[in-house]
Amino acid sequence: MTTTQLTPPYYAVIFSSRMGEAEGYAEMAERMVKLAAEQPGFLGVESARGADGFGITVSYWESEEAIAEWKANAAHLGAQEMGMARFYDAYDVRIARVERAYSGPGERPPVR
Template structure:
C-alpha cells in the first residue's frame, strides 16, 4: 500500500503534534497503536493523521482535529488514557505534545 498524506484541509482546525523517543520492537506497542488509531477515527471532528519514525527511535505523529472539543474527547477517552499511562511506564523514554490552531492549509500531489 502506498503511503498517503492528509491533504490540505479547510481551516480553521487544530493539529496535535506528538513527538516521542522510544526503543524499537516493544511488547504490544504495535497492537496498542493500531487500537488507538481505530478508536480515534470514531471521534467526531477527527480529520486524520500523519506519522513518521526514524531508525534512532524519534517519532512524530500529527493528528488533525476540527475543534478543541474533539481533542478533549480523544484526550479523555478511557482506553487512550490507559495507553498513555502504559506509554509513560513502559514504552517512551520521553515525549512532548504541542497543540496548534491552523489558519492556512494547502497541499500538492503529483498525478
C-alpha cells in the same frame, strides 16, 4: 484523505516521542488510531518513526473540544499510562490551530 483536503481552520495535535521498549507498541498504536477514527471531530492522522526511535504523530481535529474528549477517553487514558510507563523514554505534545495549508507538486502519503 490528504492534509490538503482538510479545510482550515482545524487543529493539529503533534506528538513527538523517543521510543524505549517497542514490544507491543505497534498493536497499541493501531488500536488507538482505530479508536480515534470513531471519535466525533477526528479528521485524520499521519505518523512516522525513524530507525533511531524518534517518532512523530500528528492527529487532526475539528475543535479543541474534540481534542479534549479524545484526551479524556478511557481507553486512550490507559494507552497514555502504558506509553509513559513502558514505551516512551520521552515525549512532547503540542496543539496548534492550522490557519493555512498548502502542498507542492508530487504525490503525498494519505492521512489515515
